Amino acid sequence: MRTYRRNRRKSPPWRALAVVGLILVGGGVVYGLISRRPVNLSLIVGAEFVPEDALMAVSVSTESGQWRRLRNYGTEGSQARFQEGLTQLQDNLLAGSDYRYEEDIAPWVGDRITLAILPPPEIDESTPPEDLRADRANILILPIGNAGRLRSIVAQRQEQSGLEERNYRGVTIYEPEIDDPLSEEAANRPSTLAVVERRFLIVSQESSAVNRAVDAYRDNQSILTIPGYNQAWEALPATDLASLFVNVPDSLATLAEDSTRPLNANALETLETQGLASTIDLENEGIRFHTLSWLNPESETLLDVENSLPPTLVNRFPAATMMVMAGSNFNKLWQDYLQDSQANPFLPINGTWIRSALEQTVGVNLDNELLPWMTGEFALGLIPTARNEETTLPGSLVVMAETGDIEATETLLRRIDRAVVDRYGFEVNVEVEELGQRRLVTWDTRRKGLSVSHGWLSDSVVFFTVGSPVTEQFLPQPELSLARHSEFNDVVPREPDESNGLFFLNLNPTQVGEDGQEQSLDLPLLQLPPEQQEFLDAIEAIGVRVGFQDERSGRYDVFVKIESP
Structure with missing residues (x-):
């Protein structure tokens, strides 16, 4: 006998477009940083240092052949733009310092690096002055492949940049000494560095972000503890280029603060999607994304x-x-769209406008005359x-x-x-x-x-x-x-x-x-x-196929075919 469950719904195909939108926005931060050995990326390296409220994290290969191959995709114009974007991204990530990837990072870094984006820290009466100016922060998590080379570079940089040592929860942190945390000097200060157990170097321009990374590690409150996170990676194929994680509720809540379109606060609170994980691979004719999204444990859907x-x-x-x-x-798709658009600034189509347009132009009531059949x-x-x-x-x-x-x-x-x-x-x-x-x-x-x-x-x-x-x-x-x-x-x-x-x-x-x-x-x-x-x-073309992994998660596979020069 078949058992029927409540709140059963189909995953509509338009969500693939929203997912494609998230993948491409997230993928914009993965341009970065080139160099060394081949690796099989199926997880976010250093995920134990990424706080559970991180908006997103992306782990990319440092194998130079992958990035040479990616640079060869497309037209001459797009290749030039890609190289410009790559250089600009590297400059932005290493802003406020004299670090250069090829000279200061490539000689010692491991097979992959991770970039995580954190929301602004919570502020109360106990917040230190340096955290009052903190906005969203980037942290780089760099696995140490050659500790000797790293020690010599850090020692040289410590002397040149005037970095001071401090100990935070058993972790040695190197940071610039700033007299006024709210000054212009503080805004352009060199990056703060932390070496954790001789395995990872954590880098951020925000000292508080490095502290939060250490807290996530010490308190076991990283993205590894997000419900469904580990299971998502087990369901996805391995990759040689990049892996991406998006914390959907926290990302949308942050985007809502910057959105020009008013969003429903209650819809954000009741959002059912927990996370999105994606592996990204290069193929002969383009780029392939294997993506999985899953529901939060409180959802009854x-x-x-x-x-x-x-x-x-x-x-x-x-x-x-x-x-x-x-x-x-389409009836269910439309209802889901209206619900999700209240919390997602990536969904700009106004349902009220469409209803009104149909009524005014041809006298059709969308909800009563069109959707039911x-x-x-x-x-x-x-x-x-x-x-x-x-x-x-x-x-x-x-x-x-x-x-x-x-x-x-x-x-x-x-x-x-x-x-x-x-x-x-x-x-x-x-x-x-x-x-x-x-x-x-x-x-x-x-x-x-x-x-x-x-x-x-x-x-x-x-x-x-x-x-x-x-x-x-x-x-x-x-x-x-x-x-x-x-x-x-x-x-x-x-x-x-x-x-x-x-x-x-x-x-x-x-x-x-x-x-x-x-x-x-x-x-x-x-x-x-x-x-x-x-x-x-x-x-040249984009293809998407949408389906189910199981009753709690959906699959979205995307292929972007790119012109060869």
Whole structure:
């Protein structure tokens, strides 16, 4: 007999995008620091020194071959930008000191290094003056591979920089002597160093951050004690480049303080996600992320592993499709999005605005008339304009959805048809498809090249298009579906096996022209500032697959295909 549990939900595919956003933001701090031996990274090295309230931690290889390989990815422009960013990051991490990685760190450091970002320390009447100016702090955790070389460098630096020794909980700390902790001199002081058991060197510009690292170690209150942390790494494959951990509740709480959009304090308190762990690897054609997120122990939610279904509507999209996101149960996805957007500044879409826009434009009540029947599979895609179409539009937005109530769906579509006639004077043309006698409805918008249409792909799958005329590309079936296209299959990860959502974006789409040759297509994306645009230009495609690890954790595998010079 099957046992049903309460609060069972599916992990929606849009969360993969949020996860991709976290991975890339976090990955921005891993540029750094180059040098030595090969290593297998599957954990955060020195995690015992990272306080449990750390916002994030990233552990990167010091093997020079990995970084040479990474520098060779992309275009000449993106390579130059990457090197600039790498140099700037190194300067920022070693700010306030004369340290240089190649001269002062590479000769003795171990196989990997860790960077952790800490929130500002709590302040009360007992807070020392030097901590009053402390903001978010970076700490570098460097395993000691050659203690003799380190001793000579520290001795030299101690004399040059005027570092003073002090003992904190049995750990020797070297720090600059500052008369006024709130002065400009204090803000630009050299880094504080701590040597722990001859195994690790801890470095930070904030003396209090070094103390907090020692406290985490001595009191056993590091990220190692976060529920689910160790189990997450056991479920992920090993990596040669980098490992990333994000403390989701503390990170979002800190981001909320800086957000220009007001966030719900209660939503932050009831946030269910505990953490995110990711391993990052280099492959011949790009970068692969294996990521796992898990729920906090207080959450009563259980992910619906038993009823997880792989997305199949991508079979309905033609091979030329530039972008597609597919998943199941849009109704649940929307409810989860509204809940999570109250606590996550990375989710900018305003649900209230969308409700109001639908109501005002076509008189549709989102919650009562649209969401109740959108309980099956859905897919959102961008199909490029066929080469023989006379239109200035680059493509069409296509929505496909499996309905749970055919009558309610048909009633809603007819209501929308009447609304555009009454409100905007559009003409609505109804055709009957020969195959299956299904209705195909098009709107005459009185604008050349703009087509709006809707109809049925099967007895239970409805579609809606806005943009250039593209229905002939997928009705009744595409000649070659996206799911069978080599680019899609090369980019979208095959794992996790129990997937219930995916995302695909082709940033370098092509189409066969009248001369039989492939031609590049313009992707209608917003133009970014030149620095970011050069990185975007180096990316050929992005693929994401979403699924479950178990009832308490979800998997998000991402592959970023990068152009070769």
